[in-house]
Amino acid sequence: MIFNLFNKKVKEWEKALLTNIFSELGGEFLVYKQQIDDALLRGVYRSSSPTPNYVGFKYNPVVSKYETPKAGKFILSGITVFDTLSNQFIEFKVHFYAGLIMGYSTPNKRIDLNPERYKTEGFKKNIKNQKGREF
Numbered sequence: 001m002i003f004n005l006f007n008k009k010v011k012e013w014e015k016a017l018l019t020n021i022f023s024e025l026g027g028e029f030l031v032y033k034q035q036i037d038d039a040l041l042r043g044v045y046r047s048s049s050p051t052p053n054y055v056g057f058k059y060n061p062v063v064s065k066y067e068t069p070k071a072g073k074f075i076l077s078g079i080t081v082f083d084t085l086s087n088q089f090i091e092f093k094v095h096f097y098a099g100l101i102m103g104y105s106t107p108n109k110r111i112d113l114n115p116e117r118y119k120t121e122g123f124k125k126n127i128k129n130q131k132g133r134e135f
Contacts, residue, residue: 010041010057017115018094018101021079024120032101035066041101051095056103068099073128082117085110089119 015036022033035041043058074096080089086108095102106113 008044010044013113013115014044014055014104015041017081017092017113017118018104020115021076021092021094021118021120025123031066031099032096035101038062038065040066044103047103051093051105053107053109054095054103054105057101059100063100066099071096071099073097075126075128076123077126078120078122078124080119080122081106082114083108084112084114089117092118 019033019036022029022036040059040062041057042060045056045058047054047056049056076094076096077091079092079094081092082088083090083106090107090111090113092113093105095104
């Protein structure tokens with residue numbers, strides 16, 4: 001069997017975790033839950049970006065329904081999720097750009113996250129400028 005490393009599907013735990021986080025945060029984050037509910041996220045890819053262990057999302061054609069270029073770029077940090085491989089809570093950052101969920105990153109490359117065990121109490125919305133710097 002040949003595996004296509006560049007065209008993986010979004011896993012159920014990824015959708016469940018993001019849905020749970022956005023539901024708990026509520027308010028302005030519910031639009032991102034709606035993106036998941038509308039099956040906007042079509043696939044995932046690993047990137048050799050400057051962000052370690054970044055997993056990016058590919059989209060279905062309905063992406064234009066949610067895309068808002070003026071929304072800018074930001075990262076949700078301070079969220080932790082229980083990783084069964086390390087047997088501890090690890091940081092889970094969610095990346096956004098132009099009104100879309102772009103992806104997520106963790107400190108560990110190999111993960112097995114439990115979508116029901118997460119903490120959002122210390123979350124921060126870190127807004128980035130066009131060069132990717134926080135302000």
